[in-house]
Amino acid sequence: MLIVVANVFLKEGKASEFIEASKHCISETRKEEGNISYILLQGTENDSNFTFLEEWESKDHLDEHMKTEHFISLVGSMKDLLREPLEVNIYDAKKHEE
Numbered sequence: 607m608l609i610v611v612a613n614v615f616l617k618e619g620k621a622s623e624f625i626e627a628s629k630h631c632i633s634e635t636r637k638e639e640g641n642i643s644y645i646l647l648q649g650t651e652n653d654s655n656f657t658f659l660e661e662w663e664s665k666d667h668l669d670e671h672m673k674t675e676h677f678i679s680l681v682g683s684m685k686d687l688l689r690e691p692l693e694v695n696i697y698d699a700k701k702h703e704e
Contacts, residue, residue: 610660613693620687631680640667
C-alpha cells in the first residue's frame, strides 16, 4: 500500500475556489480501482493550506489515477491559485518487522 501526502499552498482568499474545484476530483477518485481512501484536509492555523491524504493499493493504481481526466483537470485549475508549488510525498506503507 502507498500513502500520498500532497500539500497545497494557496494564495490568500482562494480557499473556497479550490474547495469547489476539488469536489469532482475527490468524488471520482474515490470510485477508482485501487483507491483505499482520498481525503482533503484544510489547515487550522492557515486556511489557505490544504493536504490531500491518499491511500492506494499499488503504484500502478496511483499512476493510473494521475492519467484521469478529473485529476488532470484539477491540477490545471490549481495553477492560478497556488502561491508555491505542490509538495508531494509518497510513502510505502508496508509494515516493517523488527
